[in-house]
Every structure is written in structure tokens, then in C-alpha cells.
Amino acid sequence: MEVGDMSQDCRRLDIDIDYLSGQLAAMLAIASPTGYTDSIVRYVCAQLDRLGLSYELTRRGAIRARLPGHARAGARAVVSHVDTLGAQVATLGPDGRLGLVPIGHWSARFAEGARATIFSRKGAYRGTILPPMASGHTFGDDVDTAPIGWRHVRLRVDALAEDRSQLERLGIEIGDIVAIDPQPEFLENGFIVSRHLDNKAGVASMLAAIRAMVAGPRPPVDVYWLFTIAEEVGHGAAAILLPDIAAMVAVDNGTTAPGQNSAEFGVTVAMADETGPFDYHLTRKMVELCDANDIRYQKDVFRYYRSDSASAIEAGADVRTALVTFGVDASHGYERIHMHALRSLAELLTAYGLSEVDIPRDEKVMAGLKGFTHQPSDPADQMLGPGTKRPETAEPDPG
Structure with a gap:
């Protein structure tokens, strides 16, 4: 099959929306800031057991599950992260309040007023994140002019x-x-408002896609x-890939904001993030699968964003990468998404998993020129002229 021939790829499967929604709600109820992910890992493993997938864990708990195909080499991967934003105790104040530092990149503006759980050696305690001047009855209008930042909030236990x-x-x-309460709301019109939709919504979409595919x-x-288990602090998928994996599609949130698409x-x-463009051929495949399967889509470029795939590429993994996302309003704050995006995303993952292999050469880690890809307007194509055979097809591949 040639790249771009999508005649055999109208294959999206039906997604159980109730299952997807139920998985998201269950995972939102499990605290999982980066560094405190054992419980969410155990939950996801239990769901994989129910779905009948075999899996293995790294030492720290990243999960690699396998859905067998007709061939092993040239395998595909879909990746998302179970860890979320959070905080750590930085200081024990003389007034009994706790100073904090964030886990992951998020603004203290969205921390003010949050309910939270502190996990100590002697047990868990509840608390609220507040600015030092939290009472208008005491500080008057000064509560509205207080500075914003992690140095200017405290956790009241x-x-x-x-x-x-x-x-x-x-203790x-x-x-x-410190885990931040998600405070989820599932509205009848399909909107979902919560913290930590990044990326538990992506994990729920993956589980729904797996359920359809098995x-x-x-x-x-x-x-x-x-x-x-550590995407929010930049670790991502670097330690979990296998040599058999030729292509990896990351699932994460897309930022719906002014200046974004x-x-x-x-x-x-996503066409690119702060680490550069995603793989040309895999990204085009995802777009063509949307076209072939009547899945609504749009393209975007994220300048201040990285996903699970970035760490793998930076670590030297030779794997094609793409990023498909569900749009999130107010990412890393009080986030809002719509079930339409999660269903569409799960449908696309099933279509991708069942699609024909476009680049058979990718099953080898190293190979000769035969079967290597082409891009439109390649200078080599222009130099050859119309009707001229490409050198790699005119002679047998010596490799």
C-alpha cells in the first residue's frame, strides 16, 4: 500500500461513551501527582486485566501493554501519562502554614482556594491553599492587590x-x-470541567479504544x-520503548486559547511542539485517517508545550512520532473539555491501530534506501525529471 492510499483505512470502531466517562470519573478520584502515582498505576493495570491485555511495568511503574497483531516488527505504540500536576511542601512556617513549590508547570493563580491532601509519613491531612492575606474582614482591599506566585500562597492544614x-x-x-482536588463536573451537554483532565482524559480515551479493539x-x-508516570516534569516515554516499536502516537491535551487553532x-x-515538527508521514497518516473515517479534526502548533514523545526523541529513540489531542480550555488550570473530542480521539486510535502499514521498511531498525519515504517537492524528485525512475527502485537494494 502506498502512503496516502486510504481506501482500506475506513475502520474506526464504535466507542462506549459510558465506559469512557466512567473511567475518567474513576481516575479523577485517584490522586496521582508526579512522584505519587502507585495507586493510579494499580488502577490502570486492573482495567487492563479486565480487558484481557498482558502488560509489564518498569521499576517505577510505567506500564507497557500489548495488543497482539499479525506481526511484531514495525509495531505501533500509543502513549499518554497518568501523572498530574501537584505540589510539594517547601517550608514549615512558624504560623503552622506550609510553603509550597509546584510539581509541573502551573500558576499559583489557580492554586489559590484549592482544596488539597498532604501525604505525610503519619497519614494524609486535608487543607486549603490560601494567600497570606485571605480575609477581607481583616485586610480590606489589600486582598485584591496582593501579589501572585508560589511565594505568596500557603497551605492551611x-x-x-x-x-x-x-x-x-x-509528621x-x-x-x-500535595495532591490538588480535581472538583470534577460532568454536564449533561457533554462538557466536563475539572482539574487534571490533562491527561486522565487521554488515558480514558485510550482505555475506551482498547475496549473496542479487543x-x-x-x-x-x-x-x-x-x-x-512523569510526563508533567519532562520524563515522558524515554524509558519504555522497545526496538520493535517503529511509530508512537502521543495522546494529550490541545490548548484552546487565543492564537491557537x-x-x-x-x-x-499537533504539527509541532517546542521540540520541533512531528514526523511528517505519521502526522499526515493521522490526518488522512480522520478524513477517511469522517472524524472532525483541526491542526495546531504548540510553541510552549511538550508531550510524552519529546523525551523519547531527545533520548535518541529512532521512532516516528505524532501527537493527537483533545482540546482543553484553561489547560493546567480549571480545565474544560467536551466528550465529543474524547470520543473522536478514541475512534481515531482504533482506526490507526487497524490501518494498514504504510512503510514496511520501518520494521527494521536500519536498512538500505529501498522503501525509504518520499516527501512532495523533494529536490531529488525535481532533479530527476518526470518519468525518470528513482535510483533506489531502478536497482536492487544491496542491503
């Missing part, structure tokens, strides 16, 4: 903690992980489903 010694008696220490036809090559409906196909 819901326990007897009026000074540092009492915090220490509770709270510098470095303790009951469907066998894919042409193995499809690996990867769930990483993402949307809360359909799939947003």
Missing part, C-alpha cells in the same frame, strides 16, 4: 497546627507530596499501549 513544632508532631515534613479484528502489527470538539492534530 486542617489539623491542630499553629506553629512549626505542631506540624512536625503531625508533616519538607518534601511531602472485541474487533486483529490489527496488522502489534499495538503497544504505554502509560507513563485547537478546539473542544473533534481531534486536534
